[in-house]
Amino acid sequence: MKGTKAKKKTTSVWMILPLYFFTLVFVAGPLIYMVALSFAQPGSGTSVEWNLTLENYRKILDPVYLQTFRESFQLALTSTVIICLVGYPFGYFMAKMSDTWKKRAMLLLMLPFWINSLIRLYGWIIILQNKGVLNYILKGLGIIDKPLKILYSYPAIVVGMVYVLLPFMILSVYSSAEKLDWSLVEAARDLGAGKIKAFWTVSFKLTLPGLLSGVILTFIPSMGLFFIADILGGNKIVLVGSLIQEQMTRGNNWPFAAALAVVLMILTSLMIGLYRKITNVKELEGIG
């Protein structure tokens, strides 16, 4: 008996071994390589010279690059706040809809995923450009005289970020609002809470995990999404994502790109940690 049990155990270990192997090779491996690369020196062309150096990190402290980080952070924050303000109510009320409307809303939400996001972003160029749809409508309504120069500007990038990342927030909020027991809201009303108070003390508190994971799902990509800034920002605004991409392609400086990526990764991890801590403390406080 004992023998077969032990044998069974070893077989199951063999069974999951490929999984470990896969994770090691394709997830941990590139990460380790990237960190190692960030301490190397660029050679000629795309080649790398393996002389241990902190030069790449020192270079990041250059005001030009610090500015890039600051701008990226600002943009990510702005986009995430807008995404929260639009996505939370959307996801919350979607969970309250009847089943048929839920299905329709879900279809609307999933439809854009069937088309490549690059192509969809080119659609925004048509809308936002000087002689585009938006300016045409605003002019037609007599709201503006001269066309707004939105395309290739900061607002255009924000629009693009919100557009691309909004579905993730909506789905995240929706999935936690869907699980919400509405009788808890009724209980709150019954105990004397008005609609708004019942929302803040019960519904919002219980859907907060959805909002939280939505923030993580949108904030992190918005720090690194370079193609949105490229297409809608017209290379006028350089973000960390585009900087890394540029260093790897045109700049031929993989070690510096790797160092930028490592710093970006550490910064986002720190922010997530901080964010988690703040929201946890709030949760413990209860209401009032």
Next chain:
Amino acid sequence: MTEKCLELKNIRKGFSNEEEVLKGISLAIEKGEFITLLGSSGCGKTTTLRIIAGLEMPDAGQVFLDGKDVTALNPEDRDVNTVFQNYALFPHMNVADNIGYGLRLKKVPRTEIRRRVKEMLELVQLPGYEKRKPSELSGGQKQRVAIARALINNPRVLLLDEPLGALDLQLRRAMQVELKRLQKKLGITFIYITHDQEEAINMSDRIAVMNHGTFEQIGTPDEIYNHPRTSYVATFVGNANILKGVAGATENGKVAVNISGGHIQADSHNETIRPGEKVTLAVRSENIRIDEECSCGLSAVVTEKTFAGGLLRVVLKLTDGTELVASRYGIDARVQQGQTVSVCFAPEDAVLVDRDAVREGGEA
């Protein structure tokens, strides 16, 4: 005259494309009363409760609380609290925050909230449970917290929606006694919903038996059990047998009834019953005697004989096909399956039911 605490007037409620759930019900409840709405699922009892709480709007009719029309008021503006069937405790708050929720909304000072929460926890026999989360409590404990959370607000009326439904039998019995104790101690009006007739009889001052969106009968447990007015009440509450027959002459307060070829007698309870009128009798199974000295005698065949926890259940079939159940304690080996026996019962055990239908609709 005692004061009316809650009054329902002609409440109607229907949901889209369906039969009306409530068909114009009226009910007056006195202060400090323990009233039970008893009925099977789908009879409209939960809807009635939700309308009283303000969680549902009636299509027609009015709700009065202490003589004031509250029909249009939001749930938060009514001095009524509910103990929900699934407890509905806030999972993100501990026990103390759950119980103190109502007081916090009223901006009661924190120290007073803490004191009253402590008092409440002692009242429901959970002292020292302040810091627990609902997920760490057993079903019975959750129930107590839900009751404390409602009672701390000192409501005019406490609504309880099958609060013991999810508990096991022993805990149910213990909680029944405790709820009754609480209600007597606090003197708060309780409106209690259940589908369990035993629970209703044990706890209530009055019972309102509901069926298909109307009240079949409203009365004390004694009235409901011993003097059911309709065959539904008789079968639902007393597990009674229903016998249909034709009335004969009434003499000395007893009416002769012809059932299935035999003659029996029933108390007329001062009802005027014309000879030839169709009548319905309700006889509880424990009052049916088999093959003994009988003042009457209906011929029947024994179709089934079962024991259930010391109780002998005998199913009988009358010659007209009506099935009867007779039950008694102890083992009675005298009757055998397939045997033809004589069935009888005392006139006072036969209750005339469904008289309203006769009075309203002539000879049905």
